[in-house]
Amino acid sequence: MGRGIGEIVNPGLIIFLRGDLGAGKTTLARGILRGQGYDGKVKSPTYNLVEHYKNSRLYFYHFDLYRFNDPMEWEDAGFREYFNAGSVCLVEWPERAHGLLPPPDLQIFLGISETGRSIRIQADTEAGRQCLKHWQAPTHL
Ligand SMILES: Nc1ncnc2c1ncn2[C@@H]1O[C@H](COP(=O)(O)OP(=O)(O)OP(=O)(O)O)[C@@H](O)[C@H]1O
Numbered sequence: 001m002g003r004g005i006g007e008i009v010n011p012g013l014i015i016f017l018r019g020d021l022g023a024g025k026t027t028l029a030r031g032i033l034r035g036q037g038y039d040g041k042v043k044s045p046t047y048n049l050v051e052h053y054k055n056s057r058l059y060f061y062h063f064d065l066y067r068f069n070d071p072m073e074w075e076d077a078g079f080r081e082y083f084n085a086g087s088v089c090l091v092e093w094p095e096r097a098h099g100l101l102p103p104p105d106l107q108i109f110l111g112i113s114e115t116g117r118s119i120r121i122q123a124d125t126e127a128g129r130q131c132l133k134h135w136q137a138p139t140h141l
């Protein structure tokens with residue numbers, strides 16, 4: 001699923017990943033990066049707040065704001081500049097930086113079910129809708 005999403009994301013997109021602890025946000029982020037053609041290590045950004053990736057098309061920033069609690073840090077760390085037309089920002093725990101983050105183009109809701117995980121993807125902007133138009137259900141599932 002993540003790979004399928006990674007294949008259709010464009011520079012400029014802001015994606016919020018929502019779901020309880022252990023819902024599978026980082027696992028999905030790994031898949032998205034694989035879909036972007038990145039085959040190196042994908043670490044959870046729990047301690048650093050953000051991990052950076054780059055390919056020929058775009059910068060890719062994977063945030064985990066679970067431990068974020070200081071609004072001053074947002075400015076000091078320069079996070080605001082990460083959200084620009086040439087980058088994709090994928091954010092776990094966006095609610096921890098409420099009011100600081102720009103609004104998302106896509107929101108992905110993950111839930112834990114008996115047999116695995118459930119996923120719902122919501123487009124909130126025209127850019128998000130355009131992205132989802134290219135969605136193709138994974139054939140390997
Ligand atoms: N689709 C899935 N089916 C079954 N297990 C999964 C799935 N996705 C993730 N898991 C498992 O759930 C556990 C938690 O996954 P993950 O770390 O991705 O969650 P998270 O939402 O990022 O958690 P956190 O809120 O702590 O950041 C891991 O053991 C992972 O292997």
Ligand SMILES: [Mg+2]
Binds near residue numbers: 092
């Ligand atoms: Mg995580």
